[in-house]
Amino acid sequence: AQSVTQLGSHVSVSEGALVLLRCNYSSSVPPYLFWYVQYPNQGLQLLLKYTSAATLVKGINGFEAEFKKSETSFHLTKPSAHMSDAAEYFCAVAYGGGADGLTFGKGTHLIIQP
């Protein structure tokens, strides 16, 4: 069964600092990988997705993620944090074919210190 591990339930960075949110997945076949962001009392918004094209994926709001097959990782980064980035971030994996619902990690709460 596929699974997703997000290291760190809470990550705190200073405004303007690098943001790094970690995600590792378990898979025996090439997955499709996603990062979603959730603001309080809202649904999930797609940040970016990897679907076997370029390994470095650029998303919205200045975020990007790199797919590393050898490390089974898909870490999310942003060079300079902004106060508006404070939210819950979820890494998720899916597989093409019929049953392709997302399997989510437990989430990482990003805190931005002024």
Place this chain on the structure above:
Amino acid sequence: EAGVAQSPRYKIIEKRQSVAFWCNPISGHATLYWYQQILGQGPKLLIQFQNNGVVDDSQLPKDRFSAERLKGVDSTLKIQPAKLEDSAVYLCASSLEGGRGAQYFGPGTRLLVL
């Protein structure tokens, strides 16, 4: 383009009562998903529809949960009877491309079972 619509946004019921949630996906999206998000966790897939057929309901507690998608558009998720542990946010999502494509989420229905 209108997003995924869900109603109601909030619902409070007592245990053993029944409740129903409604979802209207993005126009033209053949795939529809229902997820359960318990506080502090990532969403968990309950059921996936392709048009009006069920593709995956392996994680749906079928003794109390049911879902349908008549005519391949709107969907309804029902819980009968509700238990305390059903308190969660129920998210509906739709997708144009299935697993390799982005899933677009509605705002969710927050259920509290007393």
